[in-house]
Amino acid sequence: xxxxxxxxxxxxxxxxxxxxxxxxxxxxxxxxxxxxxxxxxxxxxxxxxxxxxxxxxxxxxxxxxxxxxxxxxxxxxxxxxxxxxxxxxxxxxxxxxxxxxxxxxxxxxxxxxxx
Amino acid sequence: xxxxxxxxxxxxxxxxxxxxxxxxxxxxxxxxxxxxxxxxxxxxxxxxxxxxxxxxxxxxxxxxxxxxxxxxxxxxxxxxxxxxxxxxxxxxxxxxxxxxxxxxxxxxxxxxxxxx
Numbered sequence: 001x002x003x004x005x006x007x008x009x010x011x012x013x014x015x016x017x018x019x020x021x022x023x024x025x026x027x028x029x030x031x032x033x034x035x036x037x038x039x040x041x042x043x044x045x046x047x048x049x050x051x052x053x054x055x056x057x058x059x060x061x062x063x064x065x066x067x068x069x070x071x072x073x074x075x076x077x078x079x080x081x082x083x084x085x086x087x088x089x090x091x092x093x094x095x096x097x098x099x100x101x102x103x104x105x106x107x108x109x110x111x112x113x114x115x
Numbered sequence: 116x117x118x119x120x121x122x123x124x125x126x127x128x129x130x131x132x133x134x135x136x137x138x139x140x141x142x143x144x145x146x147x148x149x150x151x152x153x154x155x156x157x158x159x160x161x162x163x164x165x166x167x168x169x170x171x172x173x174x175x176x177x178x179x180x181x182x183x184x185x186x187x188x189x190x191x192x193x194x195x196x197x198x199x200x201x202x203x204x205x206x207x208x209x210x211x212x213x214x215x216x217x218x219x220x221x222x223x224x225x226x227x228x229x230x231x
Contacts, residue, residue, distance in 0.1 A: 045222035101165065
């Protein structure tokens with residue numbers, strides 16, 4: 001089974017609108033972390049936001065928030081007030097309880113923001 | 116800020132050559148990783164290391180080896196380069212921690228490797 005699933009290969013959103021990028025994960029460990037990364041066309045991977053499995057509240061970082069639904073094993077990224085510079089590939093990842101720092105990445109969602 | 120530096124941004128080599136990709140991090144991180152990234156396939160882990168001289172195979176180790184003689188440096192070696200190893204290679208590092216600890220991986224800018 002896929003450890004991390006991103007079902008949306010591509011998403012489009014108009015500038016200033018909010019957008020949700022989907023991510024579901026598979027792990028049997030009770031303690032794990034979830035991460036989102038952004039990769040612009042220039043290629044660098046930029047860490048955006050982290051959610052721990054025991055965190056009581058959804059993580060937020062500026063315009064990014066994580067809609068964490070533990071029972072559904074879902075960790076969707078919400079970007080509010082989209083900007084043209086948000087156009088990029090977005091990757092969801094989980095450590096699946098690894099103590100060695102290993103992350104399992106989804107295949108990514110290409111977000112395009114149009115004016 | 117964490118800095119992960121990959122030795123080359125672009126590299127062109129010939130089939131059969133032995134190729135070295137170097138990665139250096141400046142944050143005293145225990146863990147280091149090598150990925151390759153191909154369109155539609157996301158990031159696939161080749162090898163990782165959680166300590167000096169320690170290594171673990173990832174999902175696609177065939178045709179690759181690694182070396183970690185010093186904590187800050189992690190090298191990826193293509194023993195005999197082939198055209199199907201043309202790809203983007205990304206190095207990353209992270210601090211040690213238990214699960215449920217915020218230890219993201221920090222990435223280098225990547226090396227676009229072409230094997231002709």
